[in-house]
Amino acid sequence: MEKIIMKTPLVEMDGDEMTRILWQMIKDELLLPFIELKTEYYDLGLKYRNETEDQVTVDSAKAAEKYKVAVKCATITPNAQRVEEYNLKKMYKSPNGTIRSILNGTVFRTPIIVKGIEPCVKNWKKPITIARHAYGDIYSNTELTAEAGDKAELVITKKDGSRERTLIHEFGSEGGIVQGIHNSTPSIESFARSCFNYALDRKQDLWFGAKDTISKKYDHHFKDVFNDIFEAEYKDKFEAAGIEYFYSLIDDIVARIMKSKGGMIWACKNYDGDVMSDMISSAFGSLAMMTSVLVSPAGVYEYEAAHGTVQRHYYKHLKGEETSTNSVATIFAWTGALRKRGELDEIPQLVKFADKLEQSTIETIESGYMTRDLTLITTIDETVTLNSLEFIKAVRKTLENYL
Ligand code: NAP
Numbered sequence: 001m002e003k004i005i006m007k008t009p010l011v012e013m014d015g016d017e018m019t020r021i022l023w024q025m026i027k028d029e030l031l032l033p034f035i036e037l038k039t040e041y042y043d044l045g046l047k048y049r050n051e052t053e054d055q056v057t058v059d060s061a062k063a064a065e066k067y068k069v070a071v072k073c074a075t076i077t078p079n080a081q082r083v084e085e086y087n088l089k090k091m092y093k094s095p096n097g098t099i100r101s102i103l104n105g106t107v108f109r110t111p112i113i114v115k116g117i118e119p120c121v122k123n124w125k126k127p128i129t130i131a132r133h134a135y136g137d138i139y140s141n142t143e144l145t146a147e148a149g150d151k152a153e154l155v156i157t158k159k160d161g162s163r164e165r166t167l168i169h170e171f172g173s174e175g176g177i178v179q180g181i182h183n184s185t186p187s188i189e190s191f192a193r194s195c196f197n198y199a200l201d202r203k204q205d206l207w208f209g210a211k212d213t214i215s216k217k218y219d220h221h222f223k224d225v226f227n228d229i230f231e232a233e234y235k236d237k238f239e240a241a242g243i244e245y246f247y248s249l250i251d252d253i254v255a256r257i258m259k260s261k262g263g264m265i266w267a268c269k270n271y272d273g274d275v276m277s278d279m280i281s282s283a284f285g286s287l288a289m290m291t292s293v294l295v296s297p298a299g300v301y302e303y304e305a306a307h308g309t310v311q312r313h314y315y316k317h318l319k320g321e322e323t324s325t326n327s328v329a330t331i332f333a334w335t336g337a338l339r340k341r342g343e344l345d346e347i348p349q350l351v352k353f354a355d356k357l358e359q360s361t362i363e364t365i366e367s368g369y370m371t372r373d374l375t376l377i378t379t380i381d382e383t384v385t386l387n388s389l390e391f392i393k394a395v396r397k398t399l400e401n402y403l
């Protein structure tokens, strides 16, 4: 078979630890033999981020804006321990946070459904897609530590120099902590529109929850923006499509989700989306069975796996021990990006290749060949637990039968 030719490069954002190992295996076994892979490569591995003082992360996001389609490997978000481990010049911000604030998009995460991996919430019959607002809140916060006797205030300085201020807390005999967060109305508006559009695309109900009873200005603003845009622009379209927009308090939404059949898109504020997507993915099987795409209002698509760098497996790998790390979500990040690139550049072979690679991945698991995380939870009787590379090679074998 001749290799598929690409027109425009994909923006390739390499990452850290075990996922960086999987990244190379996927390219070597599943992509390079079949495609004249064209990428513009950015190394977001922590070592190079440190060398460039994180400029590489900003550059990669700018490249994504330019080319419209990116694929990203999981990356380390440094904490104090990582600063020591990698001898970092400073504690850099989360690369995903940085990229999301530049692209200002919404992240949609959907579990990959495979026969034999049943959700542990038994009434969930259809995938639940989480739409995570990818801008602001605690991901671009400022924090201060307060000492005993300090007074913390929230101040807005107006254009004319006048100030609006309100007391946060007067610290008495003991100190504490203070945090400032923000969001912007245009970002919330584009979040709302992305969610309404995606719901129409998928013909699925849209649910949204916030804590407007407690947070009467901040969360209430989210509720109002969604409601106003829905009433003005989407109500008729939703009616015509036979789908619903449903708002409730976040805790009520969580309770209802647990009792639902699934099949809806669940719009979440940034932090809720971070946490709930981990719950949804593990409840549907494994963290490694979740696709993720950041969609910006300017039409930029950045595909990635929803899980982290799988540090524990990486340390085993470094000791020369065998790992059985699930590469499915990272494979689907590549197929998502290749399919989108194929659609935009009108290369049907590339779209078809992405479909076939996804089918081969699912079929490999359904025929009993899988990584350990799945063997532990599958209802399939006869299974073979494969190591990280063996699984990718098994997918390649299935794929070659197709092509
Ligand atoms: P993690 O990498 O998602 O892994 C947590 C645990 O989940 C693993 O130890 C493993 O469980 C299981 N797991 C996750 N992905 C798996 C896979 N593909 N195959 C098999 N098992 C898998 O989270 P973490 O260990 O908390 O974080 C590690 C690093 O990732 C951190 O530095 C964090 O900053 C970063 N992170 C990055 C992203 C991102 O770039 N999108 C997202 C989250 C976290 P067992 O050990 O029980 O096998």
Ligand code: MG
Binding pocket: 274, 275, 278
């Ligand atoms: Mg998370």
